Amino acid sequence: MNSSFELKQWESDFFNRKIFSFNYKSGLSMIKNFPVNSLIDIKLDARDYDAIDFVNRNSFEFIEGEICFKREVRDESYFSLNGQGLENYIATFEAIEELKLTVTGLYENSRFREPWFNVSERDSFYRKWIENAVLSKFDDCCLILKDRGRISGFVTIRLKSDVATIGLIGVPKPYQGQGVAKNLLELTFEYCKSRNIKTVSVATQLSNVSASKLYIKSGFTISDVFYWFYKKV
Incomplete structure (x- = not known):
């Protein structure tokens, strides 16, 4: 498995499906094959425009914003x-x-x-x-x-x-x-x-x-x- 994808074991077991977290810091240009039959999530800093552009180009869907206090x-x-x-x-x-x-x-x-x-x-x-x-x-x-x-x-x-x-x-x-x-x-x-x-x-x-x-x-x-x-x- 590509090191850019980390299996979220607890969530995968709980929801009975493969759920991965995408570690984009391992190199955006190196990603070619996404794990099949899975749900991949990613949490991005709102100021990281390069990563946001990347996920948009690779058919990720925006889910929600998160504001921290x-x-x-x-x-x-x-x-x-x-x-x-x-x-x-x-x-x-x-x-x-x-x-x-x-x-x-x-x-x-x-x-x-x-x-x-x-x-x-x-x-x-x-x-x-x-x-x-x-x-x-x-x-x-x-x-x-x-x-x-x-x-x-x-x-x-x-x-x-x-x-x-x-x-x-x-x-x-x-x-x-x-x-x-x-x-x-x-x-x-x-x-x-x-x-x-x-x-x-x-x-x-x-x-x-x-x-x-x-x-x-x-x-x-x-x-x-x-x-x-x-x-x-």
């Missing part, structure tokens, strides 16, 4: 714990089934969308993601907020050195527009502060204007912009 964690109070410890906001095994129901249908604008992935595949992907976050198998934890015993919002967090990356953040439709997402970010800052995390990063689709507005209003600044492309061979 960062914010420093300062030594201040972000979220009122109401006398509870932070551990009371960390989702446990008992919350998994409710979280799976919560994410179903929530990410309609995901890059895992039709015609490349059907709705069932997309929802299954996010159900597995949230389960793995609770079990600390990918993200390190999942924080949740509740309203009268029901989950009103969740956020998954992955820690590496002194940086925390938000994986999934979601608010069920009955609770949207009530400031829950803002509270989730503040809870995230409080959690990160307790673990001496210096920076929080998060990414969202360029088309998700409301999320971008929320992050900017919450003190995040733009760090990068990327484009996703797919090629079905």
Whole structure:
């Protein structure tokens, strides 16, 4: 196999098809044979015009833009714990089934969308993601907020050195527009502060204007912009 193509083993196994990531840095002019019967994805810096021109010439299809944000964690109070410890906001095994129901249908604008992935595949992907976050198998934890015993919002967090990356953040439709997402970010800052995390990063689709507005209003600044492309061979 050409070294420009890296098999994404977990996604290939999960979706039961060959999915490759295209490493264009190995030399754009050297690519001649793409792996057959596969889906190839590539994530490009929005300023890398040579690579964007290359994928356009080679019949890749634009999928979505991704905008990345960062914010420093300062030594201040972000979220009122109401006398509870932070551990009371960390989702446990008992919350998994409710979280799976919560994410179903929530990410309609995901890059895992039709015609490349059907709705069932997309929802299954996010159900597995949230389960793995609770079990600390990918993200390190999942924080949740509740309203009268029901989950009103969740956020998954992955820690590496002194940086925390938000994986999934979601608010069920009955609770949207009530400031829950803002509270989730503040809870995230409080959690990160307790673990001496210096920076929080998060990414969202360029088309998700409301999320971008929320992050900017919450003190995040733009760090990068990327484009996703797919090629079905």
